[in-house]
Amino acid sequence: MSQLHTPPVELDLPPSRSGSDLQHADDIYGKLWALANNLWWSWQPECDQLFRDIDPIRWRQLGHNPIALLREMTPERLADRAGELVLHSRINYAYRRLQEYLTSTQTWAATNSGVLGAKPVAYFSAEFGIHESVPIYSGGLGVLAGDHIKSASGLGVPLVGVGLYYSQGYFRQYLDDDGYQGEDYLETKIENLPMQDALDADGNPLTVSIDTRTGELLAKVWLMKVGRVRLYLLDCNIDGNKPEDRELTSRLYGGDERTRIRQELVLGVGGVKALAALGIDPGVYHLNEGHSAFGALQVVKQLMENDGMTFDDAVQQAARATCFTTHTPVPAGHDRFPPELVEEHLGPLRDSLGISEEELMALGRVDPDDVEETFCMTVIGFKMSRCANAVSNLHGIVSRRMWHSMWPDRPTNEVPIGHITNGVHVFSWLAVQMQKLYDKHFETDWKQRIQEPEAWQSIHAVDPGELWETHNALKNHLLSFVRRRISRQCRRRGEDDAVVEAARRMLDPRILTIGFGRRFATYKRANLLFGDLDRIAEIVSNADRPVQLIYAGKAHPKDEPGKRFIREIANMRHDPRFAGRVAFIEDYDINVCRHLIQGVDVWLNNPRRPLEASGTSGQKVVLNGGLNCSILDGWWGEAYNGVNGFAIGHGRSHVSDEITDRRDAEALYDTLENEVIPCFYDRDLDGLPKDWIKRMMHSISTLAWRFSSHRMVADYTSKSYVWAAGGVTCDMRYR
Structure with missing residues (x-):
């Protein structure tokens, strides 16, 4: 299993040039590059100010993007600028703090996360809002996910993130003369993002494949560092995919119903396959909303193949290790797909699980016997987890009423959906x-x-x-x-x-x-x-x-x-x-x-x-x-x-x-x-x-x-993660 507590400090630099006269410039450039390539800098005011001071005008024009800023400067020019502004001690201090942060074992989780040290959490989300310079988010759900992994990093909770890389993000909004919203979709320069190839066991850039009835989907896996947390992002814009599939992950929440189910297939099934190829064996799968719920079926498949389990036993095992968070009481916020789309995209996986089309559809239906009901991602999220929560006390009450028909033999107040109220990353x-x-x-x-x-x-x-x-x-x-x-x-x-x-x-x-x-x-x-x-x-x-x-x-x-x-x-x-x-x-x-x-x-x-x-x-x-x-x-x-x-x-x-x-x-x-x-x-x-x-x-x-999201992540750890990974049960609602 990969080491999650103390990832090595990597400079991610081109080969250093020779010559003693360039050594100092390379040192300054290398340390700033190391800072820019870990989004830890984004919640450190001294780092933000450090990059800002290098060139305040370009900093604003470049959308507060340190990599784009550094790419515009040679090491020699950067060293000259650092000398003019007397930045050397600040650069060394920030770089040393990053190293100490990454290697420290004195964290809250070291004494509070129990078995997670050997069984990390895999946190799946359709979007991550970490900083404005990384536009792979649309709003509240993504910003919450970003705050979640930042606090997991701060608390030292062993966790990896899994998401999608959207080359055009959500959209840039502008208003016309009449005040009507227009949308621009701009391509992000990937070389200006703090991303690098995720490498497989042989040291090669990782690509995963997902079978569908209409052909194979491929996704490249990128790695982004967020403090101690590693965030893996899947990208379909690669050779080998059909032209329409290369556009699959270009826009967040764009396209039609077919685009949506294919994105969610890549996120869930592709994400679980990527973790396996990286040698990461999670003890907990946290599904942040239903977008990634297909991943639970891939976990079942792996248990059947690796441990010889039956389908029913593998479902029980996978569900025991899965936590599911529902975020909306608005019916339109729950993705639903017709049987033909489900079969087109899940058919090969269904074959390997040895279940029928109706058995698969039943997993996404409130009433398994209602053949007219579509497949709901929230429903399969509930059914494929044994620990489920809403995101506030009132939302918990509303959710138990909303989904009561899934547990008709229980009183509404005993429907197994608890709550952990959201929080925000203080720094x-x-x-x-x-x-x-x-x-x-x-x-x-x-x-x-x-x-x-x-x-x-x-x-x-x-x-x-x-x-x-x-x-x-x-x-x-x-x-x-x-x-x-x-x-x-x-x-x-x-x-x-x-x-x-x-x-x-x-x-x-x-x-x-x-x-x-x-x-x-x-x-x-x-x-x-x-x-x-x-x-x-x-x-x-x-x-x-x-x-x-x-x-x-x-x-x-x-x-x-x-x-x-x-x-x-x-x-x-x-x-x-x-x-x-x-x-x-x-x-x-x-x-x-x-x-x-x-x-x-x-x-x-x-x-x-x-x-x-x-x-x-x-x-x-x-x-x-x-x-x-x-x-x-x-x-x-x-x-x-x-x-x-x-x-x-x-x-x-x-x-x-x-x-x-x-x-x-x-x-x-x-x-x-x-x-x-x-x-x-x-x-x-x-x-x-x-x-x-x-x-x-x-x-x-x-x-x-x-x-605060520190309190929130501490709650998830003690009330959900430790239990799902095989630790003691606390006071969340389990089934």
């Missing part, structure tokens, strides 16, 4: 200024204890003025970013110089600033605030206590209602009542999200309850002192305690969506007018909003630890 989302504040006032070891509540209680000892000053510095940084982006959008559309200049002067740091950033699915109701234009106009333009709003988010290319929501909000800029007070930022990504969640006063979330499974954007806001104003859905339903933010409504929903929306809109206006706005603008003699700052402190102390 990926924490602003540098806030980290410095915490370093100054918290216990010296707080960074090693971020999943412990005690680590965050020192926030109450921070001077209110210092906390408020830090927040306002971040707010000013956000507003500068928004002005740049909006003025750039105006220039691209060819708008008048006066419009561009107005964009450069929009927004005021003294005004209460509300942010909204997420996928523009209709159930998230991005336009809820604009249901009564006269009322929101009065709120926004109030002479004494005004409000300004910043929106960002993408709609799926086929989601016309979501696109109409975007157009409605983006075009508010043409209404004199909202001019300069409502902004829509194009092309929402990790970078835009980072700016928003670090600088807003309030993060708005108003989904139609209970359709928000968890939501993690508001958890990122907590780390930076922003306050949440949200419907009591997803994570906020278990987070809000009355003094650590604001609640919209009372956690109820009507059977009529129309009535629910009308009632929630009224509650939103009331919360803003009677709670949020007065609390923000009521100031003491020093000009400080004392009650607001108290809420900020309560938010940080009660929520930052609880909704």
Whole structure:
């Protein structure tokens, strides 16, 4: 089995040139290249700043991509630049820290992960959002997966990731003159990504093959290093595939139903085959959503071939080692395929398992005997696992109701679906200024204890003025970013110089600033605030206590209602009542999200309850002192305690969506007018909003630890992974 705890530190460099006069340049270049080729750098502020200082303008232009930056510079030029800026000691320090991090055995998992040291976790996800320079994600699911493997790295949990490499990613969003979303698909230069060939046992680049009824599918396997975690990505754009199959992994969530099932076949079956070829023998398979559930059947096949098991015994063994996480209570979010597509793609695997077409289809049907029911990836995920969870307490309740028919002989509250609430990777989302504040006032070891509540209680000892000053510095940084982006959008559309200049002067740091950033699915109701234009106009333009709003988010290319929501909000800029007070930022990504969640006063979330499974954007806001104003859905339903933010409504929903929306809109206006706005603008003699700052402190102390991905991964380890790998049972729901 491959060694997962202490991977070697590899420079991934061209052969070093000879000559003592070049040795120093090669040393600097080599160390920076080693840093750039492990995404550990992306959550280390000193590394980010190091690359930024080399060339600030190109750093921004290249999308914060250190490999693209280094490729533009010769070792000699880089050495000269390092000398000019006196970077040598910083480079050596960062490189030494990376080596120490990779080789350290003093981790949380060393004493808490039990048998996983010999039986690593294989974590499958259709997308991974690690950093904006690696565009293989679309939104929340991918960013969660990225945060999951970062925390697994930080805690030292033995884990490998498995995903797909999308050469064109999701899409780049732009708005036309009418505010309507358009999509651009740009090819990513693979040489500018921190990826290398994954090598098989003979040291050759690894390619796996998957048989289908219509021919063989091939996928090359890439390796990406994320701290201590190795992430393997499968890529179908290789010689030997048909032209249409070479495009199979080009776009995330693109194409038709046939494209989707083929992508999921490559991810699941191809991913399991890749791990076997790499010599990795997982003790646990974690399926993050149903996209990879076909992989469980490949595990069954391997058990039958390697250990001589019967199909039924192999299913039991594979399911015992599989954990499944479901992420959505929205029916459209669960992939379903007709029998003919399933047989076309799973037929050869079914033959090797020795089961009939109906037996295979039954694995993906709620009712195995219903021949009219399609094959559901979520259903096979449940059936092929013995440990299943939702992603918040409320989502667990909803999921047990939603899937109760799979266990009709059990009461709803005994349906075997537990919950582990999502969390976020603290150091990926924490602003540098806030980290410095915490370093100054918290216990010296707080960074090693971020999943412990005690680590965050020192926030109450921070001077209110210092906390408020830090927040306002971040707010000013956000507003500068928004002005740049909006003025750039105006220039691209060819708008008048006066419009561009107005964009450069929009927004005021003294005004209460509300942010909204997420996928523009209709159930998230991005336009809820604009249901009564006269009322929101009065709120926004109030002479004494005004409000300004910043929106960002993408709609799926086929989601016309979501696109109409975007157009409605983006075009508010043409209404004199909202001019300069409502902004829509194009092309929402990790970078835009980072700016928003670090600088807003309030993060708005108003989904139609209970359709928000968890939501993690508001958890990122907590780390930076922003306050949440949200419907009591997803994570906020278990987070809000009355003094650590604001609640919209009372956690109820009507059977009529129309009535629910009308009632929630009224509650939103009331919360803003009677709670949020007065609390923000009521100031003491020093000009400080004392009650607001108290809420900020309560938010940080009660929520930052609880909704961190370190806590989340620790929960998965103790409640799921250790049990699935053969350890003791804890308090998750098993079957």
